[in-house]
Amino acid sequence: MKIFSLITVAAVFCASGAKAEPVAPSDVKFEDGAVVQSLTGIVGDPAEGREVFKGRKLGNCLACHVNADMPEESFHGEVGPEIAGVASRWEEAQLRAIVVNSKMVFEDTIMPSFYRDAGYTRPLEGFEGMTILTAQQVEDVISYLQTLKED
């Protein structure tokens, strides 16, 4: 598995001939509530994505979503829907759209946009012009979420 993803990474590098720049937040293309194109061209690492999901200084997704895959964590939030089986409800491209900018999918949702760097009111000093997650962290979370299928 590890070797396989390494080969994939190598193949992507070879194909482009140089390190590809991630898609800029303002260039992400939404179509029918989905973002088809990977933000980095590098397949996400589900183990990293799991860390991003629970990390309080990273995605902190667990603050709002109960996640049955993380019984070792004491506190799961209840604000959003449960995450168990999320990959059976949404396609990869839909998951990417929801994580990048959920308001493009669910109007008026409380959920933050994890890959948007502009259009905010009074962002805290140090966070101006910043996205919450990097492009690769978003891809890592997408890969992690895709492991959460209904039995």
Add this chain to the structure above:
Amino acid sequence: MNIKALLAGITCFGVAGLAAHAGQDAKLSIDGEVLTTQAAAPAHTENLDEIYSGWLFRSGETQALQLDDFDNPGFVFVDQAIDEYSKVDGSAGKSCASCHENVEDFAGLRPTLPRVEGAELVSMEDLINNCRTERMGAEPWKWSGGKMTGMTALIGVQSRGLPMSVAIDGAAAPFWEKGKELYYKRVGQLDMSCSNCHEDNYNKMIRADHLSQGQINGFPTYRLKNAKLNSIHARFKGCMKNIRAQPFKEGGDEFKSLELYIASRAEGLAVETPSVRN
């Protein structure tokens, strides 16, 4: 699939009555006096049916600390303020007690603040600092400093049990409107408004925190988190930082307007200061 309809359905759960979290059937009774912790929402709070004190959202252990003034750590600071009250300070050689002999005479003040005086909206901190600078010839206190929060708690506790009732019409109306606008305005990198958490999602867990309605009838409040009394504006500031928003200035027009609006949402709940929270 109709996602919007689905979401609307989910949102509805947020405005249902309080569910089975610990401590929510509890009665806040101090020295035999039962304080009102739940009431019908006032007409101007159109998105809520019932209003609930933050006390109801805390664990039994935390709730218990507020049931007896000897157990309530907030009273350490009230006691300090009693000493401060009669301490002479400033060029006029006066203390608070020189003009206001009995602090008990302030009963009834807390639930009416902030209020409009002249063309300005004033909070209790403004009234205290105005006395200090204009009558005592003393330095103003920092808005959320220990001396100020102690004094606002001492003056506030004289009204404990009285229902919150700020004026929102007449001269107060434009300030109230401004506060309401701020309450519903999304800010910060997390792009959230006060209402997203405290109106749409109260009574749910956000990681380890049980979301309340964000009522301010218990302020200044003793927080176990920082072991001191916390002002209303300091709490607003903390919330804004949590959503990665640049906070407004403590004592500034924005926070005072927001204080008025949020105080109006608590109409009918009892003044609890010094309350005890997480």
